[in-house]
Amino acid sequence: MGACSVTLETLPRFPEGKELLTCLQCGVCSGTCPYGDVMEYPPRRMIAMMRAGLQEKVYTSDSLLACVACYACQVKCPRGIRLTEALLPLMKEQALTHLPELPGELQKALQSTLRYGNPMGEPSRKRAAWVKTAGVPIRILAEDPRPADVLWFVECYTSFYPRGQDNSRATARLFHRLGIDFAILGNEEKCAGECGRLTWEPGLFETLMDYNMAIFQKYRFDRVVTSCPHAHNAFKNRYPALGFNWGLEHTTPFLAQHLDRLKPLLTRKLNYTVTYHDSCCLGRQNEFYEPPRRLLKAIPGLKTVEMVHNRGNSICCGGGGGGMWLDTYFKAKGYERLSERRVKEAVATGADVLAVSCPYEVSRFEDALKVVGYDKRIVVRDVTELLAEAMEE
Amino acid sequence: MTGSICVFAEQWRGSISEATYEALALGREVADALGVQLTAILTGSNARELAQTLGAADLVVYVDHPLLAETLPQPTAEALAQVLQDRRPRAFIVPLTNVSLGVGTLLALRLGTAGINFCKDVRIAGGRLQAVCVMYGGKIEATVEAAGEPVVLGLWPGARPAEKGRSSRSPVVEEATVSLRDSPVLLRRYVEAEAGDVDLTKQDVLVAVGRGIQSKDNLGLAEDLAKSLGGAVAGSRPVIDQGWLPLSRQVGKSGLSVKPKLYVALGISGAPEHVEGMKDSALIVAVNSDPRAPIFNVAHYGIVADVLETIPVLTAAIEAKRAVARHA
Amino acid sequence: MRILVLMKMAPDVVEELEIAPGGTALDLDYVRMILSESDDHALEQALLLKERHGATVTALALDAPEVDDALFTALAKGADRAVKIAGLDAGFPTSQAARAMSQAIAQVPGLSPADLILTGVQAIDDLDGLIAPMVAHALDLPYLGIVTRLSLDASGRTALATKEYPGGVRGEFEVKLPAVLGIQAAEKPPRYVPVAKVRAAMKTQKIDSAPASLPADGGCAAAQVVEMKRNEPAGHAEMLDGDPESVSDKLCGILTGHGLL
Ligand SMILES: Cc1cc2nc3c(=O)[nH]c(=O)nc-3n(C[C@H](O)[C@H](O)[C@H](O)COP(=O)(O)OP(=O)(O)OC[C@H]3O[C@@H](n4cnc5c(N)ncnc54)[C@H](O)[C@@H]3O)c2cc1C
Ligand code: SF4
Numbered sequence A: 001m002g003a004c005s006v007t008l009e010t011l012p013r014f015p016e017g018k019e020l021l022t023c024l025q026c027g028v029c030s031g032t033c034p035y036g037d038v039m040e041y042p043p044r045r046m047i048a049m050m051r052a053g054l055q056e057k058v059y060t061s062d063s064l065l066a067c068v069a070c071y072a073c074q075v076k077c078p079r080g081i082r083l084t085e086a087l088l089p090l091m092k093e094q095a096l097t098h099l100p101e102l103p104g105e106l107q108k109a110l111q112s113t114l115r116y117g118n119p120m121g122e123p124s125r126k127r128a129a130w131v132k133t134a135g136v137p138i139r140i141l142a143e144d145p146r147p148a149d150v151l152w153f154v155e156c157y158t159s160f161y162p163r164g165q166d167n168s169r170a171t172a173r174l175f176h177r178l179g180i181d182f183a184i185l186g187n188e189e190k191c192a193g194e195c196g197r198l199t200w201e202p203g204l205f206e207t208l209m210d211y212n213m214a215i216f217q218k219y220r221f222d223r224v225v226t227s228c229p230h231a232h233n234a235f236k237n238r239y240p241a242l243g244f245n246w247g248l249e250h251t252t253p254f255l256a257q258h259l260d261r262l263k264p265l266l267t268r269k270l271n272y273t274v275t276y277h278d279s280c281c282l283g284r285q286n287e288f289y290e291p292p293r294r295l296l297k298a299i300p301g302l303k304t305v306e307m308v309h310n311r312g313n314s315i316c317c318g319g320g321g322g323g324m325w326l327d328t329y330f331k332a333k334g335y336e337r338l339s340e341r342r343v344k345e346a347v348a349t350g351a352d353v354l355a356v357s358c359p360y361e362v363s364r365f366e367d368a369l370k371v372v373g374y375d376k377r378i379v380v381r382d383v384t385e386l387l388a389e390a391m392e393e
Numbered sequence B: 001m002t003g004s005i006c007v008f009a010e011q012w013r014g015s016i017s018e019a020t021y022e023a024l025a026l027g028r029e030v031a032d033a034l035g036v037q038l039t040a041i042l043t044g045s046n047a048r049e050l051a052q053t054l055g056a057a058d059l060v061v062y063v064d065h066p067l068l069a070e071t072l073p074q075p076t077a078e079a080l081a082q083v084l085q086d087r088r089p090r091a092f093i094v095p096l097t098n099v100s101l102g103v104g105t106l107l108a109l110r111l112g113t114a115g116i117n118f119c120k121d122v123r124i125a126g127g128r129l130q131a132v133c134v135m136y137g138g139k140i141e142a143t144v145e146a147a148g149e150p151v152v153l154g155l156w157p158g159a160r161p162a163e164k165g166r167s168s169r170s171p172v173v174e175e176a177t178v179s180l181r182d183s184p185v186l187l188r189r190y191v192e193a194e195a196g197d198v199d200l201t202k203q204d205v206l207v208a209v210g211r212g213i214q215s216k217d218n219l220g221l222a223e224d225l226a227k228s229l230g231g232a233v234a235g236s237r238p239v240i241d242q243g244w245l246p247l248s249r250q251v252g253k254s255g256l257s258v259k260p261k262l263y264v265a266l267g268i269s270g271a272p273e274h275v276e277g278m279k280d281s282a283l284i285v286a287v288n289s290d291p292r293a294p295i296f297n298v299a300h301y302g303i304v305a306d307v308l309e310t311i312p313v314l315t316a317a318i319e320a321k322r323a324v325a326r327h328a
Numbered sequence C: 001m002r003i004l005v006l007m008k009m010a011p012d013v014v015e016e017l018e019i020a021p022g023g024t025a026l027d028l029d030y031v032r033m034i035l036s037e038s039d040d041h042a043l044e045q046a047l048l049l050k051e052r053h054g055a056t057v058t059a060l061a062l063d064a065p066e067v068d069d070a071l072f073t074a075l076a077k078g079a080d081r082a083v084k085i086a087g088l089d090a091g092f093p094t095s096q097a098a099r100a101m102s103q104a105i106a107q108v109p110g111l112s113p114a115d116l117i118l119t120g121v122q123a124i125d126d127l128d129g130l131i132a133p134m135v136a137h138a139l140d141l142p143y144l145g146i147v148t149r150l151s152l153d154a155s156g157r158t159a160l161a162t163k164e165y166p167g168g169v170r171g172e173f174e175v176k177l178p179a180v181l182g183i184q185a186a187e188k189p190p191r192y193v194p195v196a197k198v199r200a201a202m203k204t205q206k207i208d209s210a211p212a213s214l215p216a217d218g219g220c221a222a223a224q225v226v227e228m229k230r231n232e233p234a235g236h237a238e239m240l241d242g243d244p245e246s247v248s249d250k251l252c253g254i255l256t257g258h259g260l261l
């Protein structure tokens, strides 16, 4: 059960817990944390309190709820403490059982993910419904189980959310034109569960991991390519313990590998000025900073500009670690919505397109633009959507 | 009463419910089609005068007993069973409301007959009564026949307009006596609705506004419309974010999930996060100036128009309709 | 204080529903079952009473697909015992469910006498009546439905139950115990239980199984479905065209037709 058997008492005995002891108390983590100033106990304080035996106080405060798993503290920590990846989730897990009541929106998302395999509570049997609208053939393994090179793990937002489906349709067209031998799991796919883990629900995460691994093992393929950086994270860091040993790519860097063959297909000029937002999981966690930029620059006519905070300093959209399902909770606490901070920066570049490669971001940024009243000034597009648009039929 | 179509006249706090008149309207149609009497049973304590409002029925049986002052399910079902024991109607219709919930089930058991719940209509096929039922949260419509009669039908509100069940005629009123044992369930008191903020999840009608309402000053239009429909005002998140409405009025993924009988979406685009919270509403009407707004994919009825122009006209039309109904 | 919670699985309407060949019932091989929403509230209310008054809570359910998940979840949330009644044919009507439950309450050791029997006010498939009044009738116990708040007096012999009425009015009722109450909503939304706890319950706790014992004739006259069809969502609104006045008139007509005016 791994992480599950770690308890309040046993935490310091685990490798993640031991990391507590190496902390210098330099406070760099608290300083970089986008919510450091609103947390009752920012990361450094939490660590000090854990060491002083004040666990109970940490677990019952709502500081851990404010962590949006942005990896900002982890990449800056001089001791290399795996704050976002290991330590904070373990502590959050405790918070889940110590909180008197779970915010309703989060509870609903967790329950829906367990039951329907997606946090929106959409019917699991309609997960592949978008396929009919793709305009290119998409093989579903349950119907045609021949081996494939690429198992494309589509994920939830990209299956159900209308703007996420735009991303999926674009990806399907790109794969098709590149002649990639790909297939999807269709209705058999369930959320990879990364947010489950980072949302303090290890049991949910393990249930989803067991489920998806069993489905993977039914079929033959060489690698998994996923549209969701969160799923990528889970497959990279957590699934290997259960025997995940296939190749792994996120769609954006995967497409960048095929740039030589893709470039000649990009014949339509797009006279856009584009600013690219580095998502936390692809950027800070995996340092995929250049592949999306290379792809964008391959589009004829397209100009790129950078926001003040880019690459490793990118500002989180606020959707990770459960932030996606704590909107009202944060609002009631008076926290600033990080997506609003981010789109203001994007608008300041004068770009007409804010490009992203994480499916959460389309929903968060399009909404933030409405809230700050900039929805007529800039549009949000996934990199794959732009590539597909530049590809004439 | 034997062989008739019979309606349970539901009284609560001194008046007959709207749902009763709706049931009478449907009952009248069915009775006329079958060429039988429409009867009604009214239970109460010193409530005989209410029988005069049930003129749509040919005969009203009034049952008086101190225990029947409130519609306590068990004493009420027992009283009805005693009245119906040896003059059995073909069908007995009970409104499915909070007041009478449980009465139909208990009565069917007591009479040893079939109960059919969730009816929205009654048909006659080859001389037999068929109920059209809405099941599974509105996903399925079933046509149901009882193995025998009388059949006890639980009727959803809204089967027929209530005004069709009102009549200025004076019905024949008969009294019946029953003997009831003490009730182990007794009403202590009623607690009036608390002033202060409304609970959106309990409203039958919601008028929801989005960014299309444009400014806080226009909110009054939505409030007037809500008032005319007997509902409350809700909002999409940007409206709540601006502080035009409190957080308790937010519908959607991070707000409340609501299932009112009527949801009017005014100037709401229909973002998935909003739709998640209202898609199960029984009837959705959307007004939006953009004919391609996604809200029209979930709405049952759509109007492409400027909300600021439409709302006042609609409110006036509803007020006028209500005024007519009141005088009828 | 002993509290029994009656739980029934109902079709999950988030997933698509299919009609079985023959056109008179749901395709039970296809539908997914989920704990009826108000039964989940009944369980929560029982657990709240347990926390306040130190009761024992037993969850009693009829065998159906996914019922074990619901019962283990109840145990993980704090129920003391879970009992499953096996042997009913799939697609049983509510009247049969109520009879099987009433029989089990009388016959399965440890279930009676119960001080309080809670169940959901109504399920979406209660075509032939509601469980709570049926069980109350069978066991000759007091019944009240649409309960949204519940407290017990010091003696544990009376409950004060709040029932909801139109327009936000609430009625406070005194109910002599034992009684059967139909819960509309618990005082708090049903609690979240971490999945790990449910998994642990599956390993360390058990569900008692009891056979259903029903009268051979199946009981009283039943309702018979002669046709079932899906209410297909249109996919797009019916558009009302015209000037504001004529559109308003059309809409008023529609609202009247739905009993809303
Ligand atoms: C994590 C997260 C959680 C969220 N949770 C929620 C939630 O719980 N609830 C929620 O509602 N949203 C939620 N959102 C926000 C959601 O994404 C949308 O931004 C929001 O629902 C849009 O609100 P709106 O429809 O009022 O505004 P818009 O999308 O801007 O739509 C306004 C509409 O009004 C129309 N219009 C403009 N003028 C007129 C006029 N004069 N007459 C008629 N029509 C007019 C326009 O055509 C447009 O369709 C959430 C977003 C995120 C990222
Ligand atoms: S991961 Fe991000 S939000 Fe969480 S503590 Fe670190 S810096 Fe703060």
Ligand code: SF4
Pocket (backbone or CB within 6 Å): A022, A023, A024, A025, A026, A027, A028, A029, A030, A043, A044, A047, A076, A077, A078, A079, A080, A081, A083
């Ligand atoms: S940055 Fe690292 S070393 Fe410094 S206080 Fe934070 S956890 Fe400790």
